[in-house]
Every structure is written in structure tokens, then in C-alpha cells.
Amino acid sequence: MAYKAELDRILEALDATETLEGLQLIVEQVCEVFAVDHAMYLWVETAGNHYYFGTYSKAWTDRYLDKAYSRVDPVVVGCYQRFHPVDWKRLDWNPKPAREFLRDAMEHGVGNQGYAIPIRGPNGQFALFTLSHNCDDAAWEKIIARYNRDFILVAHYFNRKVLELEPSRTAEQAQPLSPREVDALTLLAIGYSRAQVAQTLAISEHTLRVYIESARFKLGAINTTHAIARAVSLGLIVV
Known part of the structure; x- marks a missing residue:
């Protein structure tokens, strides 16, 4: 039960810490x-800004921000x-920008395996907690099977x-959407293509x-997918 005791210590440390430096130490302990x-x-903020704690190299985090990789x-x-x-x-790595991003990440030691936990908080806050590792698929599956609940x-x-x-x-409070903006995001959210949305609303794709x-x-x-997610989380559209 040594592992469970260590997990309890992480949660207790999170409860007790009163500094941002303490959070960085806890990430390392994880x-x-x-x-x-x-x-x-x-934490992915509006306009693509970021707020983070982690163990990736400074070279990679600086490059991630400089390249606007989010x-x-x-x-x-x-x-x-x-x-x-x-x-x-299980994510889509097929588009060329995604493949180029992955190659760059691997060169910076990010790891060939990963597990991401989406977090949605007040006022449309969106954050991720991710864990990554270098190992084969079988070893990674064992890690996820054993620890996934604790990761969450x-x-x-x-x-x-x-x-x-x-x-x-x-997170910034969103400005009200116009009826046409609500219609457009709603149709995209339920799976319409842009061409189908334009046809349904009787407008041009431009x-x-x-x-x-x-x-x-x-x-x-930062993109249309994020806009739909924020609109849903804020109750501006219903799907």
C-alpha cells in the first residue's frame, strides 16, 4: 500500500500548499x-495564452508558446x-501540422505515450492535465489501467x-452572441459541414x-472547436 500512501501525500500537499512554487514541486512528485x-x-486562456506547471524542458515550453502550437x-x-x-x-494525428508538431515534440523528449484529462471550470475555463512517458503500448496500457482514476x-x-x-x-466572460452566430455554432456543433450550414442558413460560405x-x-x-465548446459550457447554445 506504499503507492496509496504516496497518492494521499500528493492530495494532502495540494490541500496544504499556499504557493505557486509548491504546485511545481507537486507536479514533479506526481x-x-x-x-x-x-x-x-x-490552462489555455483566451487568445491562445497559457498558464502552466510541468516537467517538460524549458526549450520545449518556450518553443510551444513561440510556435502557438496549441x-x-x-x-x-x-x-x-x-x-x-x-x-x-486515440486522437487525430493525420493532418500534416499535427504530424510536424508530433515530430518536434518527440525531438524535445515529450514522450511517445500520453494521457490527457480535460478540465472545465468556472466561466468557461478550459485546462488539461496530461501525463506522458516513453514506453511500448503494452506497458502504457498497464499504467493507464492501474492509475487512470488517480490521474483524474x-x-x-x-x-x-x-x-x-x-x-x-x-476566464473572461463571453460577449452575447447574435442570433446568426448562435445558429451557425449550433449547426456546426451537431455535425453539419460548413457548406451545409451555409445552405441551411441561406447565406454564402464567406x-x-x-x-x-x-x-x-x-x-x-482559439479556433472553431474551442468556440463551440465554450458556447456549450456557457449555455449560449444547446445541442
Whole structure:
């Protein structure tokens, strides 16, 4: 039961810490307890800004920000569409930007396996807690089978502590959407293509693009998928 005692110590440390430096130490402790190479908490803010704690190298985190990789990172993009944890292998790595991102990440030691837990908080907050490792599929499946519930528990404890320590860092309240913007996002959310949405609303695809970009700006979203996720979480559209 040594592992369970270590898990309890992580949760107790999260309850007790009163500093951001303490959160960074806890992320490092998570890696030791679960025997994985990396752990990362990432809060994706409006306009693509980020707030994070983690064990990736500074070279990689700086490059991630400089390249605005959150716009193409399948982990971020994929988790906007999900409410449940996901193994990285189940995400879409086929688009060329995703493949290029993966190659860059691997060169920076991110790891060939990963598990991401989407977190949605107050006022449309969106964050991720991810764990990554270098191992074969069989070994990774054993890690996930053993620890997945604990990963989820730690992720939400961690986010709760971040919100407690950073009360001023809240997601921006979205501006009201126009009826056309609501219609466009709703139809996209239920699976219509852009061409089908334009046809249904009797508008051109160019006009539709204007509505979508306007809604994205109002919602502080980095892409259309994020805009839909924010609109749903804020109750601005119902699907």
C-alpha cells in the first residue's frame, strides 16, 4: 500500500500548499509516484495564452508558446471536443501540422505515450492535465489501467488549487452572441459541414466565415472547436 500512501501525500500537499512554487514541486512528485516521465497542467486562456506547471524542458515550453502550437496540438484540439480522459493514440494525428508538431515534440523528449484529462471550470475555463512517458503500448496500457482514476483525481485537485491560489485569473466572460452566430455554432456543433450550414442558413460560405470568426472573437476562442465548446459550457447554445 506504499503507492496509496504516496497518492494521499500528493492530495494532502495540494490541500496544504499556499504557493505557486509548491504546485511545481507537486507536479514533479506526481511523476515520481506514478513512474512517468512527464506531467503537465495547462490552462489555455483566451487568445491562445497559457498558464502552466510541468516537467517538460524549458526549450520545449518556450518553443510551444513561440510556435502557438496549441492551435494544432491534437491533445488540446481533441480535448476541446471531449469531457472524458483520452489516450493520445486515440486522437487525430493525420493532418500534416499535427504530424510536424508530433515530430518536434518527440525531438524535445515529450514522450511517445500520453494521457490527457480535460478540465472545465468556472466561466468557461478550459485546462488539461496530461501525463506522458516513453514506453511500448503494452506497458502504457498497464499504467493507464492501474492509475487512470488517480490521474483524474489529481487533475481536478490540482485545478481546484490553481483556482484558489489565482482567484484573479478567471476566464473572461463571453460577449452575447447574435442570433446568426448562435445558429451557425449550433449547426456546426451537431455535425453539419460548413457548406451545409451555409445552405441551411441561406447565406454564402464567406458570410458564414464572418459569423464564425465574430463568435470566436466574442468567446475568446482559439479556433472553431474551442468556440463551440465554450458556447456549450456557457449555455449560449444547446445541442
